[in-house]
Amino acid sequence: MTSIPGKRVFSSRLLSFLIIISMFFLLLSSSLLFRIGDNSLVPKSIYNLIVVATVSNEPKSNSCNEICPESKPIKSFPSCTPNQAILKVFMYDLPPHFHFGLLGWKGNQNQIWPNVGNFSEIPKYPGGLNLQHSIEYWLTLDLLSSTTQNVPRSCSAILVHNSSQADIIFVPFFSSLSYNRYSKIEGTEKLSTNDILQEKLVEYLKGRDEWKRFGGKDHLIMAHHPNSMLVARWKFGSAMFLLADFGRYSNEIANIDKDVIAPYKHVVRGVDASNSPSFEERPILVYFQGAIYRKDGGVIRQELYYLMKDEKDVHFTFGSAIGGGARKASTGMTSSKFCLNIAGDTPSSNRLFDAIVSHCVPVIISDEIELPYEDILDYSKFSIFVPASEACKKGYLLNLLRGIQKEKWTKMWENLKQIAPHFEYQYPSKNGDAVDMIWKAVSRKLSSLQYITHRKNRYHRSKQFLNAR
Ligand SMILES: *[C@@H]1O[C@H](CO)[C@@H](O)[C@H](O)[C@H]1NC(C)=O
Ligand SMILES: *[C@@H]1O[C@H](CO)[C@@H](O)[C@H](O)[C@H]1NC(C)=O
Numbered sequence: 434m435t436s437i438p439g440k441r442v443f444s445s446r447l448l449s450f451l452i453i454i455s456m457f458f459l460l461l462s463s464s465l466l467f468r469i470g471d472n473s474l475v476p477k478s479i480y481n482l483i484v485v486a487t488v489s490n491e492p493k494s495n496s497c498n499e500i501c502p503e504s505k506p507i508k509s510f511p512s513c514t515p516n517q518a519i520l521k522v523f524m525y526d527l528p529p530h531f532h533f534g535l536l537g538w539k540g541n542q543n544q545i546w547p548n549v550g551n552f553s554e555i556p557k558y559p560g561g562l563n564l565q566h567s568i569e570y571w572l573t574l575d576l577l578s579s580t581t582q583n584v585p586r587s588c589s590a591i592l593v594h595n596s597s598q599a600d601i602i603f604v605p606f607f608s609s610l611s612y613n614r615y616s617k618i619e620g621t622e623k624l625s626t627n628d629i630l631q632e633k634l635v636e637y638l639k640g641r642d643e644w645k646r647f648g649g650k651d652h653l654i655m656a657h658h659p660n661s662m663l664v665a666r667w668k669f670g671s672a673m674f675l676l677a678d679f680g681r682y683s684n685e686i687a688n689i690d691k692d693v694i695a696p697y698k699h700v701v702r703g704v705d706a707s708n709s710p711s712f713e714e715r716p717i718l719v720y721f722q723g724a725i726y727r728k729d730g731g732v733i734r735q736e737l738y739y740l741m742k743d744e745k746d747v748h749f750t751f752g753s754a755i756g757g758g759a760r761k762a763s764t765g766m767t768s769s770k771f772c773l774n775i776a777g778d779t780p781s782s783n784r785l786f787d788a789i790v791s792h793c794v795p796v797i798i799s800d801e802i803e804l805p806y807e808d809i810l811d812y813s814k815f816s817i818f819v820p821a822s823e824a825c826k827k828g829y830l831l832n833l834l835r836g837i838q839k840e841k842w843t844k845m846w847e848n849l850k851q852i853a854p855h856f857e858y859q860y861p862s863k864n865g866d867a868v869d870m871i872w873k874a875v876s877r878k879l880s881s882l883q884y885i886t887h888r889k890n891r892y893h894r895s896k897q898f899l900n901a902r
Pocket of ligand 2: 595596597598
């Protein structure tokens with residue numbers, strides 16, 4: 434009898450000891466899981482910023498490309514505060530005809546912004562190819578929701594109402610939409626609406642104290658369509674641009690040191706990571722669908738076409754991806770192992786992002802291309818880069834791709850499934866999606882600009898400081 438209480442004490446101590454030990458190993462193994470070897474696509478320092486967020490929130494690659502119906506505002510969602518956010522943003526209250534008014538939205542008198550807390554009051558963005566440059570719409574909606582109660586979103590950027598407290602000043606002009614829809618000169622007018630809006634924007638910004646303070650250096654201007662901001666871009670060279678590429682910019686106006694590259698919004702449906710066709714389930718070796726361009730870098734498309742058109746496991750056609758084309762491209766890309774991304778009349782195109790969300794390994798033949806978030810994403814882990822000069826050698830490209838065995842391809846495919854959520858635009862924004870990644874990229878760009886400035890001004894600032902009374 435006397436030994437029983439002793440045994441009880443012993444076994445309950447043993448039990449709690451075991452629980453503590455096993456919890457320790459559980460934590461250890463789960464933290465190791467994401468850090469093993471060089472399998473990680475993201476440097477460790479960024480790990481906490483992105484991988485943790487992505488894993489914890491699990492944005493599905495094509496759960497919703499539009500305004501997510503399942504994420505209706507919910508009660509008791511923890512709100513975002515300026516101290517939590519990595520980017521404090523001041524946004525000009527530009528009149529609606531610069532942004533949502535271009536979508537036909539009309540608020541009440543004196544209402545500048547739609548009420549983004551009620552999903553059915555948010556104006557819809559037009560479909561079709563317009564959507565590829567809709568970044569302006571998603572970023573603006575996200576900022577508006579950052580101070581709207583109970584919209585569940587990631588907390589990387591937040592609106593602040595005092596511009597002196599902001600890291601960046603956001604200019605909410607929907608320049609790509611303005612170019613796509615309002616470039617025509619109507620009747621007897623001399624200028625298109627798109628030109629007039631740009632002139633008004635220049636006038637507006639140059640008159641603002643926020644602009645004068647640093648000559649516009651801390652301003653973020655969206656010009657994703659390569660032809661957007663054609664009139665005004667020359668006046669905004671000091672600001673940070675959000676662009677698709679630098680193809681139509683001179684180096685003084687836009688360059689990789691100060692500007693940020695944002696992905697196109699994909700136009701194909703994309704595929705879920707859980708039912709993405711594997712190596713054997715993709716009968717087509719190489720897929721390309723696009724327009725024939727005769728100018729600039731686009732000549733290479735024709736050269737490749739003549740090299741590859743007679744191969745039977747190659748799909749190479751010229752055609753647009755609008756409407757029925759998008760559906761066909763969707764099926765085509767998810768049935769293919771490799772998707773070509775060949776320079777057109779600009780170095781970038783939505784095709785790369787269509788390939789990524791179809792988990793079709795991109796083959797990038799575009800020497801001047803710039804890629805989103807390339808400072809933290811190693812594209813070579815899920816794409817193949819081929820210099821244009823090599824790709825045009827007879828037999829080179831097909832030999833290269835045919836030589837890639839199942840094992841290597843599958844590694845890239847696994848990586849694609851992992852990174853595809855970084856290219857989804859949606860509202861509300863989720864951790865690790867395109868909106869979130871862009872805010873983080875802007876924040877990193879600000880740090881690197883600050884670094885350059887501090888380094889350059891060491892002696893000058895030091896003198897200034899010492900001479901000050
Ligand atoms: C949301 O907007 C719709 C359409 O304007 C309206 O009918 C509905 O009552 C609004 N819901 C709330 C909760 O305000
Ligand atoms: C804005 O912020 C600055 C710096 O923090 C502060 O000095 C100023 O008083 C603020 N302005 C207003 C209107 O709150």
